[in-house]
Amino acid sequence: MNDAHSFEQARRSIIAVGQRIWRQGWCPATSSNFSQRLDDERCAITVSGRDKGALQDTDIMQVDMQGRSLDGQKPSAETLLHTQLYRRDQSIGAVLHTHSVKATLVSMHADGPVSWQGLELLKAFQGTDSHEGNLTIPVFDNTQDIAALADQVQGWMSVHGTGVAYLIRGHGLYTWGRDMTETLRHLEALEFLLDYYWQTHRLASAGERLMAGDAKA
Numbered sequence: 001m002n003d004a005h006s007f008e009q010a011r012r013s014i015i016a017v018g019q020r021i022w023r024q025g026w027c028p029a030t031s032s033n034f035s036q037r038l039d040d041e042r043c044a045i046t047v048s049g050r051d052k053g054a055l056q057d058t059d060i061m062q063v064d065m066q067g068r069s070l071d072g073q074k075p076s077a078e079t080l081l082h083t084q085l086y087r088r089d090q091s092i093g094a095v096l097h098t099h100s101v102k103a104t105l106v107s108m109h110a111d112g113p114v115s116w117q118g119l120e121l122l123k124a125f126q127g128t129d130s131h132e133g134n135l136t137i138p139v140f141d142n143t144q145d146i147a148a149l150a151d152q153v154q155g156w157m158s159v160h161g162t163g164v165a166y167l168i169r170g171h172g173l174y175t176w177g178r179d180m181t182e183t184l185r186h187l188e189a190l191e192f193l194l195d196y197y198w199q200t201h202r203l204a205s206a207g208e209r210l211m212a213g214d215a216k217a
């Protein structure tokens with residue numbers, strides 16, 4: 001695939017994925033950012049501040065793997081979180097970042113990494129072929145210093161492996177995969193798992209309040 005064709009294909013897939021996940025309510029109010037690898041040196045990424053449910057061709061731009069604009073447009077404020085992933089793992093072909101209510105709730109509730117096990121939907125993740133598998137994703141504190149956050153993510157991955165996703169507290173979810181189709185599957189599975197986590201923990205804490213005699217629980 002030549003350069004122009006590959007950028008055009010990335011634009012089409014980012015625009016389509018934006019429409020699909022915006023309809024789910026996972027990227028409100030211009031939040032979220034999406035990218036797709038073009039080659040070892042470049043990725044296509046959303047321009048900062050654009051409506052992710054109504055992306056136009058001009059809302060997708062190119063950056064190098066240090067996050068520098070290659071066409072004069074202003075890339076996503078969180079570009080370094082995408083390029084960290086592409087630099088770390090050559091097999092990563094697409095990255096999706098979203099701001100769903102469930103991702104935000106779970107990120108605020110969890111006081112450490114979030115885990116799931118015993119669920120059939122875990123098989124949606126590349127490399128997991130049984131519901132008996134376990135998935136754990138880290139939660140990083142939010143910051144406006146995205147370069148520092150990218151370093152922190154890199155440090156975590158050096159110890160624990162690349163994994164498939166992470167949460168940023170009070171902010172949202174990052175996930176990735178070998179291509180956009182796999183990354184979208186990971187995102188949808190994670191949204192299911194976050195919903196499941198939230199509902200089970202909410203029920204558990206309501207039960208605890210009932211046991212403690214709080215009639216309003």
Ligand SMILES: CSCCC(=O)C(=O)COP(=O)(O)O
Pocket residue numbers: 029030031032033046047048049050075076077078097
């Ligand atoms: C209104 S959302 C605040 C910024 C953010 O978290 C986000 O995901 C969107 O930033 P971008 O620069 O990629 O549009």
Ligand SMILES: [Zn+2]
Pocket residue numbers: 031032033078097099171172
């Ligand atoms: Zn964000």
